Structure formats: C-alpha cells, structure tokens
Amino acid sequence: MRRLSSSRRLAESSASKRANHGMMTAITDTFTEDHHRCDRLLAAAEASAGGSDWAAIGAAAAALSAAMECHFTLEEDIVFPALAQVFFVAENPIEIMCSEHAQMRQLLADLGEVVGARDKSGFLGILETLHFLVQQHNYKEEGIIYPMADGALPQRAAEMAAMVTDG
Numbered sequence: 001m002r003r004l005s006s007s008r009r010l011a012e013s014s015a016s017k018r019a020n021h022g023m024m025t026a027i028t029d030t031f032t033e034d035h036h037r038c039d040r041l042l043a044a045a046e047a048s049a050g051g052s053d054w055a056a057i058g059a060a061a062a063a064l065s066a067a068m069e070c071h072f073t074l075e076e077d078i079v080f081p082a083l084a085q086v087f088f089v090a091e092n093p094i095e096i097m098c099s100e101h102a103q104m105r106q107l108l109a110d111l112g113e114v115v116g117a118r119d120k121s122g123f124l125g126i127l128e129t130l131h132f133l134v135q136q137h138n139y140k141e142e143g144i145i146y147p148m149a150d151g152a153l154p155q156r157a158a159e160m161a162a163m164v165t166d167g
Contacts, residue, residue: 030164
C-alpha cells in the first residue's frame with residue numbers, strides 16, 4: 001500500500017497549492033478524501049484475507065463494494081452531468097472515467113464471486129488488479145476532473161461536497 005501514501009502526499013500537496021491560490025477546492029478535497037476512505041477499505045479487505053474467517057472477508061469485500069458504488073454513483077449522477085453541462089470539453093474525460101467505473105464494478109462483482117467460492121488466491125488477485133486500476137483512476141480524477149469541476153461549478157461545489165459527507 002506504499003503507493004497510496006505517496007498519492008496522498010501528492011494530493012495533499014496539490015490541495016495546499018490550490019488553497020494558497022484562493023481556488024475553491026470543495027469538490028477536489030471532499031471527493032479525494034472519499035478516495036482515501038475507499039483506499040482504507042481496500043486495504044482492510046486485503047488484510048482480512050490474512051485469516052480464514054470468510055464471514056469477515058465477505059464483510060470487508062461488501063463494505064468496499066458499497067463504498068465504491070456510492071462514490072461512483074455520486075460522480076455519475078451528480079458531478080459528471082453538471083460538469084458536462086457547463087464545460088463541454090469535459091465530456092471525453094468523463095466518458096473515460098465512467099468506462100473505468102464499469103471496469104471496477106466488474107472487478108467488485110468478481111470479488112463477490114470469489115468470496116462465495118472461498119477462493120483466497122482469486123480474492124487477492126482481484127484486489128491487486130483493483131488496487132492498480134483505482135490508483136490510476138484516482139490520479140486522473142484528482143488531478144483533472146475534480147479541479148475542473150471546482151472551477152466550472154463554484155456555485156454547486158459545497159452542495160456536491162456535502163453529498164459525500166452525508167452519504
């Protein structure tokens with residue numbers, strides 16, 4: 001999980017730089033923190049596989065899946081459509097993000113299947129792939145999509161951020 005901490009440092013450094021330039025960063029900050037929450041749940045799912053309690057492994061996988069689905073839904077139903085409506089050049093990056101969400105949803109569905117089969121090797125393999133995809137995906141959202149949304153949607157940023165913390 002070393003890469004997650006370095007990406008956190010990068011995100012925190014970027015947030016600090018934006019704050020120093022007076023740019024509103026409610027979407028970036030809140031959705032990035034939600035990424036970190038999902039990262040922690042992914043790490044917890046991985047750690048759960050160190051034992052043989054399949055109820056605990058299943059619960060960790062379910063918590064991860066629920067958190068990621070909630071995050072994807074907020075982006076796809078609220079942030080992305082609002083951004084695409086006011087900033088047309090965002091359409092292609094949004095399409096890519098949604099495609100990546102679909103890939104990750106499939107991996108999460110596969111994760112549920114390997115839990116049901118009690119396949120620890122398969123479980124760890126899917127988590128490894130998911131970890132890689134999540135890192136790449138989050139880097140793009142945190143560096144491109146969220147700052148774009150903060151800049152294009154300043155009047156809705158606090159409302160969107162509140163949806164993450166209320167969810």
